[in-house]
Amino acid sequence: MNIKINNKIYEAKENETVLDVCKREGIRIPTLCGFEGLPREGVCRLCLVEMGGRLMTSCTAKVSEGLEVITENEKIEKARRINLELLWADHAGKCATCKKNQMCELQNLALEYKIENFHFIPRKGEITGAEELDLIKDNWSRVVVENENPCISRNSELCIECRRCINVCPEKKFGFNYRGNSVVVGTPYEKVLDCSFCGKCAEACPTGALTDQNDYVKIVDDLDNLEKFSVAVLDLGIEEKILKVIGKISPEKDLNKLLINLGFEKIVKLGKENLKIEFVKNIKDEYSRTKKINQQDIVIFFISSRIYEKAKKDKNLDYVLSEREVARLVRDKEKIKEGKIKM
Numbered sequence: 001m002n003i004k005i006n007n008k009i010y011e012a013k014e015n016e017t018v019l020d021v022c023k024r025e026g027i028r029i030p031t032l033c034g035f036e037g038l039p040r041e042g043v044c045r046l047c048l049v050e051m052g053g054r055l056m057t058s059c060t061a062k063v064s065e066g067l068e069v070i071t072e073n074e075k076i077e078k079a080r081r082i083n084l085e086l087l088w089a090d091h092a093g094k095c096a097t098c099k100k101n102q103m104c105e106l107q108n109l110a111l112e113y114k115i116e117n118f119h120f121i122p123r124k125g126e127i128t129g130a131e132e133l134d135l136i137k138d139n140w141s142r143v144v145v146e147n148e149n150p151c152i153s154r155n156s157e158l159c160i161e162c163r164r165c166i167n168v169c170p171e172k173k174f175g176f177n178y179r180g181n182s183v184v185v186g187t188p189y190e191k192v193l194d195c196s197f198c199g200k201c202a203e204a205c206p207t208g209a210l211t212d213q214n215d216y217v218k219i220v221d222d223l224d225n226l227e228k229f230s231v232a233v234l235d236l237g238i239e240e241k242i243l244k245v246i247g248k249i250s251p252e253k254d255l256n257k258l259l260i261n262l263g264f265e266k267i268v269k270l271g272k273e274n275l276k277i278e279f280v281k282n283i284k285d286e287y288s289r290t291k292k293i294n295q296q297d298i299v300i301f302f303i304s305s306r307i308y309e310k311a312k313k314d315k316n317l318d319y320v321l322s323e324r325e326v327a328r329l330v331r332d333k334e335k336i337k338e339g340k341i342k343m
């Protein structure tokens with residue numbers, strides 16, 4: 001069938017959404033709740049387009065013969081901006097300490113839309129001191145910060161209720177708690193997350209609400225320690241994933257260069273033939289024997305999406321780092337280079 005987008009005719013297939021066609025044809029539409037392979041639920045309302053004079057979410061609108069769609073005009077931009085500002089309002093001043101700073105989809109959209117003010121936050125004089133206190137208490141009373149499980153760090157303060165984690169988790173570990181204005185996304189009865197730790201939720205979360213759990217200060221200390229011999233063991237297929245995440249913060253395409261710059265002395269790549277975790281465990285023995293380095297001075301960083309290896313706490317793997325954690329190290333190294341932070 002044919003549909004018209006911005007007065008140009010495009011071919012569309014039965015059951016496709018307007019967003020599907022726009023993506024295929026390279027027509028930019030902002031999205032936040034949508035994620036590859038997940039059901040489209042029209043939650044964030046950033047993908048609004050105009051059809052027959054009405055604003056509709058393009059991720060849920062199915063195509064039909066002769067459909068006419070406008071993807072950009074003043075009305076659409078204004079509505080998208082208001083929806084984005086509402087989401088952004090909850091994140092006032094939180095970026096500087098967020099693990100996802102510079103790698104956050106919400107922050108990227110706020111930058112794209114040049115959002116400078118928090119319009120939906122009451123200003124001095126607009127509410128009384130008591131009301132302000134109630135508001136703060138109400139906001140904080142529902143915040144859940146959970147770092148007790150070994151792999152996923154949770155901070156509901158940064159959640160935008162996009163539902164990606166609810167839909168992506170194969171074990172259905174997330175859902176909505178409370179009701180109405182008080183609704184928060186979390187585990188049932190806000191129990192400590194206990195699952196197989198596949199990491200899909202941390203990969204899908206667009207903000208810093210679900211991130212990788214680690215001892216970041218210790219990791220940086222070990223990488224900077226000249227007496228330590230840091231080995232990066234790259235899991236099969238992880239290189240593309242790292243470069244994809246890093247692409248948002250650094251133009252560097254040479255992963256070896258980036259890793260050496262982070263403080264790694266040796267980079268080992270796992271191939272199909274040595275994919276078993278036992279191979280990684282033997283690296284320490286091998287280096288201590290061949291390079292005459294004390295076992296305790298060799299630090300093995302297993303860089304892999306298999307974050308469940310963290311939960312096993314194997315003494316031969318000093319750290320398990322996901323592609324997102326490597327990107328965070330690169331981000332902070334860039335800032336040190338620019339003189340913006342000291343570590």
Ligand code: SF4
Nearest residue numbers: 169195197198199201
């Ligand atoms: S790590 Fe995997 S199984 Fe655990 S909550 Fe996240 S998506 Fe679900």
Ligand code: SF4
Nearest residue numbers: 159160162163165205
């Ligand atoms: S925790 Fe992350 S993925 Fe889950 S609803 Fe909140 S923002 Fe979305």
Ligand code: FES
Nearest residue numbers: 042044045047059
């Ligand atoms: S992407 Fe369509 S509503 Fe979020």
